[in-house]
Structures are given as structure tokens and as C-alpha cells.
Amino acid sequence: MKHLQISPAWFFTDGQGEQLDPRLFALLRAIHKQNKLTQAAEACGFSYRHAWNMLQHWEEFFGTPLIEKQRGRGSRLSPLGEKLLWAEQRVAARLEPQLESLSSEINLEIAHLLEGNKPVLRLHASHGYAVALLPKYIGELPLDLQYCSPADALSALARNACDIAGFHLPIGTAPALYRDYRKRLKPRSHRIIQFITRRQGLMLQAGNPLGVTGLADLADIDLRFINRQATSGTRSLLDALLKEQAIPSANIKGFEQEEFTHSAVAAYIAANMADAGFGVEAAARQFGLDFIPLAQERYVMACHKQALNDPKFQEFLNIIRGEEFHAAVAQLPGYSSDDCGLVASVEDIFNKA
Structure with missing residues (x-):
């Protein structure tokens, strides 16, 4: 069976309404856990270059770093990186029950249409x-x-x-x-x-x-x-x-x-x-x-x-x-x-x- 899943999306109003890549949150979570960009990229299934380019893009967008290099200790999230990570976690946690209930309703409606009443x-x-x-x-x-x-x-x-x-x-x-x-x-x-x-x-x-x-x-x-x-x-x-x-x-x-x-x-x-x-x-x-x-x-x-x-x-x-x-x-x-x-x-x- 195919199931619809609903998740929140982040849009920043910068005149172009650019959407934040949800994979950035996965990368921030991995950096927070691993403390090394190389290991974080690997955990997310990214190449190091792709992870680095993603961070650079959004650092240019916000005008401030998302990670901070620590000599001999890898990388850690900057204050903005931490704020984005925990904000995403709070949004997902707060909305989870409502989104799951809504997706359940919609999935049943689609199933009834495609498969008849069960x-x-x-x-x-x-x-x-x-x-x-x-x-x-x-x-x-x-x-x-x-x-x-x-x-x-x-x-x-x-x-x-x-x-x-x-x-x-x-x-x-x-x-x-x-x-x-x-x-x-x-x-x-x-x-x-x-x-x-x-x-x-x-x-x-x-x-x-x-x-x-x-x-x-x-x-x-x-x-x-x-x-x-x-x-x-x-x-x-x-x-x-x-x-x-x-x-x-x-x-x-x-x-x-x-x-x-x-x-x-x-x-x-x-x-x-x-x-x-x-x-x-x-x-x-x-x-x-x-x-x-x-x-x-x-x-x-x-x-x-x-x-x-x-x-x-x-x-x-x-x-x-x-x-x-x-x-x-x-x-x-x-x-x-x-x-x-x-x-x-x-x-x-x-x-x-």
C-alpha cells in the first residue's frame, strides 16, 4: 500500500521565498552528534563536497556561519546552526500528532477511492x-x-x-x-x-x-x-x-x-x-x-x-x-x-x- 506522509516545510521570505532544503536539518543533526563534518556527511549519505556546498549556500543566505571549526576537535554547530536544529525538532514534535491524524484521514479517503470501501x-x-x-x-x-x-x-x-x-x-x-x-x-x-x-x-x-x-x-x-x-x-x-x-x-x-x-x-x-x-x-x-x-x-x-x-x-x-x-x-x-x-x-x- 502507498501511504501519504505529511511533514512541515520551511520557507524564508527573502523576496524570492526560498525553501530550506530539508536535508540541511539531517546534516545539522549529524554534525551535532558526530562533531565532524566528514562523518556527518557520510551518515547522511552525502559526499563531503555536497555537504560543504550545502552549508556554504545557507551560510551565504543567512550571512553567518552554521558550523564552527574547532582545532583538533572537528566541527560543532554555531549558535544559528543550533537554533535552526532545535527549532526544526520542536516544530516536528509539536505538530506530529495533528499531522499523523490528518495523514490517516487522507490515506483512508484515497484508499476508498482507489479500492472501494473496506x-x-x-x-x-x-x-x-x-x-x-x-x-x-x-x-x-x-x-x-x-x-x-x-x-x-x-x-x-x-x-x-x-x-x-x-x-x-x-x-x-x-x-x-x-x-x-x-x-x-x-x-x-x-x-x-x-x-x-x-x-x-x-x-x-x-x-x-x-x-x-x-x-x-x-x-x-x-x-x-x-x-x-x-x-x-x-x-x-x-x-x-x-x-x-x-x-x-x-x-x-x-x-x-x-x-x-x-x-x-x-x-x-x-x-x-x-x-x-x-x-x-x-x-x-x-x-x-x-x-x-x-x-x-x-x-x-x-x-x-x-x-x-x-x-x-x-x-x-x-x-x-x-x-x-x-x-x-x-x-x-x-x-x-x-x-x-x-x-x-x-x-x-x-x-x-
């Missing part, structure tokens, strides 16, 4: 690294993946606007979250598909320069915090943890500043716009940040009991139970696919609180 599996879910893997491994199964808050996903399931609702439940903490989600489900008519478990915690600048050791330091140390949006399950978990430790959020500088994905929070910190945030370990590792684990949670999916007999559900379960998908999840730091695809009752899941 049974579609509608998944409304809280955004996460493992969920984002599904379109790659779903094969020929038409999947309508829409990202939304856990509460909105469960509401969609209740009014039959989706087939599966994805949300996450903290293990051993935040009982108020369990009560809220539990009242939205009916033990007789709903079933829970276990998906993955993941670690959440504090994401900190590389090397943890402020010496943060736990949640209390967010209020006690003069640091800059970046938060998740109030409707997210991750924000609800953080609020619950702060309440359990009697830490007033009003004492946390930047608590009102919000981003909309784990990776957006991590990119914000990596760009030195904040010192700390809260999210999954995979996001911290992706951006080279330090991480302090504070909670573990189950990511689960609710569905109607009778829907489990539908062939598209059986196909979905076979995919997430398969070795290929499990191997992909294993590559995500802090994630585990144990019991992935296991179907349980509402009571079995919520009694584990």
Missing part, C-alpha cells in the same frame, strides 16, 4: 511512541488513527465514534485517575486490550547541571519547567504525583507553559528553553537528556466486547502480538511489550490499581 478500524488514542509505531506495522488493515486526550478517546468509544480507545493507567499511584476512567467503562459490555507499559519521569538537561533529584526540587530550585497540556494523561499523572507529595504547583516556575507531546517537551529542554519537564523516558533519550524515573504505567485500549469477534479486530490483535511489533517496542527506552494483545475484563485491569 472495513476500517478506528483507533482514538492518547499520543505515544508505541502507538505511533502502529501505522508502520499494521500492514493492509485500514487504520483510522486519531490522537486525542484519554478522556476524549473514551467519550468517542461511548458514542460509537471509534472502535478502540487508548489511554494509560499509572501503576500503584493516582487512584483518582482510575476512578475517572473506570466510571466511563461498563464491565459487561467493554473489554480491555493490554498494549504496553512505559516509564514516566523527569526529563532534565544533559548532565543534570542543576542537580535535580526528584519532584520536590521543581519547587525548591530556581529552574525553568515545561509542562504538558492540562487535558493530557501525562499532565494528570504529574498533578497526582505533586498532590501526593504536597508540592504546590504554583511554586514551580514555568508550570503554566505547555507543550503537546512528550517529544515536544524534550525538544524544548534540549533547546535550552527549559531545565526540566515531565514525560516518557523514550523522549528524554531521543534528545540526549537525563531522566529520573518516577512512575510506571500501563497503556491499554478499551473496546466493545462484541467487536472482538470482528475479523479486523482479530487482525489487529495478531499484529500487536507479533514478534515484529514486539521487537520495535523493545527499541523504545523505558517501554515493555509484555502481555501486549492480552484481552482482559474491566475488573481485572482496574483491580490492579
Whole structure:
């Protein structure tokens, strides 16, 4: 199957509206990682001359260097090079859920036009690294993946606007979250598909320069915090943890500043716009940040009991139970696919609180 992917493009207004070559961002990322232009060019599949010419072109455009030569230590990004790199990372991280949801809609419309109507599996879910893997491994199964808050996903399931609702439940903490989600489900008519478990915690600048050791330091140390949006399950978990430790959020500088994905929070910190945030370990590792684990949670999916007999559900379960998908999840730091695809009752899941 051919799939449309949507990504943002950068245009600079210079009288000609020149478009920034997206391969420049790949080169900047490689220079940041390798600290040598020769190795960075090789990692990107460029010749050294092509990489050098690309850098020169955009340095002439901006009128300032993108890299700085270090005698005996290779090259590093200039302040502008770093700013461009982290801006691109933040844009991609912030827009990722909306663009993926939109591409899912458009791909289904194109498939219907070319192949006719086929049974579609509608998944409304809280955004996460493992969920984002599904379109790659779903094969020929038409999947309508829409990202939304856990509460909105469960509401969609209740009014039959989706087939599966994805949300996450903290293990051993935040009982108020369990009560809220539990009242939205009916033990007789709903079933829970276990998906993955993941670690959440504090994401900190590389090397943890402020010496943060736990949640209390967010209020006690003069640091800059970046938060998740109030409707997210991750924000609800953080609020619950702060309440359990009697830490007033009003004492946390930047608590009102919000981003909309784990990776957006991590990119914000990596760009030195904040010192700390809260999210999954995979996001911290992706951006080279330090991480302090504070909670573990189950990511689960609710569905109607009778829907489990539908062939598209059986196909979905076979995919997430398969070795290929499990191997992909294993590559995500802090994630585990144990019991992935296991179907349980509402009571079995919520009694584990």
C-alpha cells in the first residue's frame, strides 16, 4: 500500500521565498552528534563536497556561519546552526500528532477511492511512541488513527465514534485517575486490550547541571519547567504525583507553559528553553537528556466486547502480538511489550490499581 506522509516545510521570505532544503536539518543533526563534518556527511549519505556546498549556500543566505571549526576537535554547530536544529525538532514534535491524524484521514479517503470501501478500524488514542509505531506495522488493515486526550478517546468509544480507545493507567499511584476512567467503562459490555507499559519521569538537561533529584526540587530550585497540556494523561499523572507529595504547583516556575507531546517537551529542554519537564523516558533519550524515573504505567485500549469477534479486530490483535511489533517496542527506552494483545475484563485491569 502507498501511504501519504505529511511533514512541515520551511520557507524564508527573502523576496524570492526560498525553501530550506530539508536535508540541511539531517546534516545539522549529524554534525551535532558526530562533531565532524566528514562523518556527518557520510551518515547522511552525502559526499563531503555536497555537504560543504550545502552549508556554504545557507551560510551565504543567512550571512553567518552554521558550523564552527574547532582545532583538533572537528566541527560543532554555531549558535544559528543550533537554533535552526532545535527549532526544526520542536516544530516536528509539536505538530506530529495533528499531522499523523490528518495523514490517516487522507490515506483512508484515497484508499476508498482507489479500492472501494473496506472495513476500517478506528483507533482514538492518547499520543505515544508505541502507538505511533502502529501505522508502520499494521500492514493492509485500514487504520483510522486519531490522537486525542484519554478522556476524549473514551467519550468517542461511548458514542460509537471509534472502535478502540487508548489511554494509560499509572501503576500503584493516582487512584483518582482510575476512578475517572473506570466510571466511563461498563464491565459487561467493554473489554480491555493490554498494549504496553512505559516509564514516566523527569526529563532534565544533559548532565543534570542543576542537580535535580526528584519532584520536590521543581519547587525548591530556581529552574525553568515545561509542562504538558492540562487535558493530557501525562499532565494528570504529574498533578497526582505533586498532590501526593504536597508540592504546590504554583511554586514551580514555568508550570503554566505547555507543550503537546512528550517529544515536544524534550525538544524544548534540549533547546535550552527549559531545565526540566515531565514525560516518557523514550523522549528524554531521543534528545540526549537525563531522566529520573518516577512512575510506571500501563497503556491499554478499551473496546466493545462484541467487536472482538470482528475479523479486523482479530487482525489487529495478531499484529500487536507479533514478534515484529514486539521487537520495535523493545527499541523504545523505558517501554515493555509484555502481555501486549492480552484481552482482559474491566475488573481485572482496574483491580490492579
